[in-house]
Amino acid sequence: MHGEMPGFFxxxxxxxHDEPLxxxxxxxxxxxxxxxxxxxxxxxxxxxxxxxxEPGDLAGQDAAQAAFTRLTSPQGTSxxxxxxxxxxxxxxxxxxxxxLAALAVVAAGLGSAAAAYVGVLPSPIQHFAHVTFGxxxxxxxxxxxxxxxxxxxxxxxxxxxxRRHSAASSGPAGGKTRSGPPGSPGWKGKGAAPGLASCPAxxxxxxxxxxxxxxxxxxxxxxxxxxxxxxxxGQAASGPGQNTASPGSVPxxxxxxxxxxxxxxxxxxxxxxxxxxx
Amino acid sequence: xxxxxxxxxLASARTGDExxxxxxxxxxxxxxxxxLRVIATDPEDVAGETxxxxxxxxxxxxxxxxxxxxxxxxxxxxxxxxxxxxxxRRPAVPLDMTEAAQLLTTPDAADQALEAVSTQxxxxxxxxxPPDQAEIIMLRVVAGLDxxxxxxxxxxxxxxxxxxxxxxxxxxxxxxxxxxxxx
Numbered sequence: 320m321h322g323e324m325p326g327f328f329x330x331x332x333x334x335x336h337d338e339p340l341x342x343x344x345x346x347x348x349x350x351x352x353x354x355x356x357x358x359x360x361x362x363x364x365x366x367x368x369x370x371x372x373e374p375g376d377l378a379g380q381d382a383a384q385a386a387f388t389r390l391t392s393p394q395g396t397s398x399x400x401x402x403x404x405x406x407x408x409x410x411x412x413x414x415x416x417x418x419l420a421a422l423a424v425v426a427a428g429l430g431s432a433a434a435a436y437v438g439v440l441p442s443p444i445q446h447f448a449h450v451t452f453g454x455x456x457x458x459x460x461x462x463x464x465x466x467x468x469x470x471x472x473x474x475x476x477x478x479x480x481x482r483r484h485s486a487a488s489s490g491p492a493g494g495k496t497r498s499g500p501p502g503s504p505g506w507k508g509k510g511a512a513p514g515l516a517s518c519p520a521x522x523x524x525x526x527x528x529x530x531x532x533x534x535x536x537x538x539x540x541x542x543x544x545x546x547x548x549x550x551x552x553g554q555a556a557s558g559p560g561q562n563t564a565s566p567g568s569v570p571x572x573x574x575x576x577x578x579x580x581x582x583x584x585x586x587x588x589x590x591x592x593x594x595x596x597x
Numbered sequence: 598x599x600x601x602x603x604x605x606x607l608a609s610a611r612t613g614d615e616x617x618x619x620x621x622x623x624x625x626x627x628x629x630x631x632x633l634r635v636i637a638t639d640p641e642d643v644a645g646e647t648x649x650x651x652x653x654x655x656x657x658x659x660x661x662x663x664x665x666x667x668x669x670x671x672x673x674x675x676x677x678x679x680x681x682x683x684x685x686r687r688p689a690v691p692l693d694m695t696e697a698a699q700l701l702t703t704p705d706a707a708d709q710a711l712e713a714v715s716t717q718x719x720x721x722x723x724x725x726x727p728p729d730q731a732e733i734i735m736l737r738v739v740a741g742l743d744x745x746x747x748x749x750x751x752x753x754x755x756x757x758x759x760x761x762x763x764x765x766x767x768x769x770x771x772x773x774x775x776x777x778x779x780x
Contacts, residue, residue, distance in 0.1 A: 341766045342759075345737045345744075357770045364719045364769070368631060369739045373716055376627035379641060383622055383648045384615060390652045391613040 598741060599624050603662035611656050622648070625666065629673055631716075632735045635724055637677035638684065646680075647673040667746040670736060674750055722769055730765030733758055 340354055344362050347369070434440050435448035435455075442457035449456045599606060599620065609617030629647065633640035650672050658668060723731050729751070736747045737758075744762075748755040 337767070338763060341763045344766060345734075345762055347738065347741070357773050360773045361766060361770045364722065364773070365734070365738045367716050368719045368723065368735075369628065369741070370716065372623070372627035376630055377623060378630075379645055379648075380619065380622055380626065382645065383626075383652075384619060386645075386649055387610075387618045387652050388613075388615060390649070391655075 599662060603665070607655075607658075607662075607665065618652075621665075625669060628739045628741070629669065631720060631739050632670065632732075633673060633677060634720060635731050635735050636674070636728070637680060639680055643673060643676045643680050646676045650676070663742070663746070666740060667742055667750065670740050670742065671750050722772060723765075725772070726765045726768055730761050730768070733761045734765045734769075737762055 337358075340350065340358050343350055344358070344365060347366070350358060350362055431440075432448075432452070432454075435445060435452075438445060438455045438457070440448060440457075445454065445457040448454035603621075606617045606620050610621060626644065629644055630640055633643050637643045647669065651669055658665065660668070723734060725731075726734070733747055733751060736742050736750060737744070742750070744755045744758050748758045751758065753761070
């Protein structure tokens with residue numbers, strides 16, 4: 320066998336002698352009968368590769384036909400038609416959507432984490448992030464806390480809502496949330512943020528001043544849950560007595576919560592059930 | 598290959614004759630898919646892109662069947678390269694035989710392929726070759742292109758194409774001998 324084709328296999332000398340036979344295979348010409356069996360086997364193998372279509376080899380014919388119809392129509396030369404044809408010819412249009420969805424989820428998660436560390440999340444979520452993975456405590460700029468969320472977190476962690484008080488009172492937004500003057504029924508009811516204590520007003524001093532943080536010397540800002548009228552109606556209806564938070568209930572280790580007593584310039588003990596700054 | 602009727606089919610397809618286009622498609626698509634299965638990671642997608650480009654340029658094409666096939670496979674190779682780049686994977690058609698490519702020639706792959714005499718088995722053997730040799734063999738044998746057209750497509754001289762094809766065929770024959778099976 321190898322005497323006929325001494326150089327057929329790689330690494331053997333005289334490889335150039337097999338070139339005519341190899342060219343015959345490449346050009347799909349019939350081999351001479353005396354060719355080595357390996358050559359014949361190789362030729363049969365390649366003929367199988369170049370053979371007739373198998374099931375699946377004509378996959379996409381319908382889509383190609385449709386693309387042909389669209390693209391050969393008078394309006395088929397438009398870019399939109401071309402894009403449409405390309406889309407229709409893709410056998411696996413869903414491929415790539417899963418990675419995109421996963422990427423979106425990851426991006427959303429990272430964005431949420433970043434937002435938590437920046438401190439711009441709504442205070443309940445910010446508090447959750449603070450407790451869960453050490454993000455900063457809720458900031459003063461966080462959106463109002465809702466009654467249901469407030470009641471579920473009657474801890475100083477919600478003090479972000481209280482601290483929001485001073486921010487709200489310093490900006491235009493603080494004014495628009497005021498539904499009445501301090502001490503009015505509406506104010507009192509809505510101002511009862513759970514877990515928040517406030518200083519008693521001293522004579523000649525409104526609540527805002529008593530808190531020592533308010534920048535509005537005349538009208539204190541509302542309690543956080545007053546920013547959404549009606550959102551904390553349940554809390555308001557229950558009254559301050561429902562608020563179980565007290566200065567004594569503040570657990571240690573909450574770094575962002577100053578002592579309630581220090582928040583009162585006159586040294587008075589903050590009262591429960593009212594808004595407070597933190 | 599359609600042969601003498603190709604010119605008529607092509608002229609009809611240019612005028613929007615779907616049957617003529619279908620005839621051309623059915624004649625070339627199997628070879629195109631098999632070629633793309635060797636060089637591309639998403640052969641069906643690349644084939645679809647190729648046909649869209651072919652249809653788009655059909656009216657401007659001039660030439661015979663051999664020219665048409667060379668044109669179509671050139672488009673397919675370019676689309677495969679684009680797809681490979683976009684996926685940031687290995688180049689679809691490395692020009693040189695690399696060590697990593699040689700590692701693909703494993704006896705296991707050859708043994709598996711030789712267990713069944715089928716197109717898939719033969720394709721597996723060809724895919725085990727270094728990529729440049731596999732591509733050139735597919736273009737020569739499956740696409741039916743001559744050495745000159747293949748040289749233009751792969752960017753090599755006809756002599757280099759011939760050498761690469763011979764090396765690939767010798768390697769394939771060696772695998773046949775190693776397996777002790779005559780296909």
